[in-house]
Amino acid sequence: MNELNPLEQAVYDLIPRGIENCRKYKDLHSHIDERSFKKIIRALRLKGKVIGAIRGKQGGYFVATNEEERVIATRQFEAQVKDEMAIVSAMKKAELEEIA
Template sequence: MNELNPLEQAVYDLIPRGIENCRKFKDLNAHIDKRSFYYIINSLRRKGKVIGAIRGKQGGYFVATTEEERVIATRQFEAQVKEEMAIVSAMKKAELEEIS
């Protein structure tokens, strides 16, 4: 697994373990802007950290600690990939418009 840089480690340490402890970005006191936070979260995920995000009022971020939590954490990405592949397929099949 890739080593984390100090900022990645600091953000990773802020994220609670277990879905029952998930917390919203605004409650994590990350002291970075939201865009940077999302970038770091995705970097952590690419480095093999299983970080889930639950949408909605009761949602937030969590580090998966069980196989069930891993499934929950990856489900949204699988749905997103499926939707994006459907878009790619439709675009490849579409007729191109001619410029007049």
């Protein structure tokens, strides 16, 4: 597994363990703007950290601590990939419009 840089480690340490402890960005950001925070979360995930994000009022970020939480953390990405592949497939099958 890739080592974390100090900023990644600091953000990773902010994220609560377990879905029951999930917390929203505004409660975690520690003076990091939201765009940068999300980039760091992406980098952490690519380095093998299983960080879930639940949408909605009761949602937030969490580090998965068991297989059930891993499934929840990855489900949204699987759905997104499936949706994007459906778009790619439809676009490949579509008739092109000619420019007059």
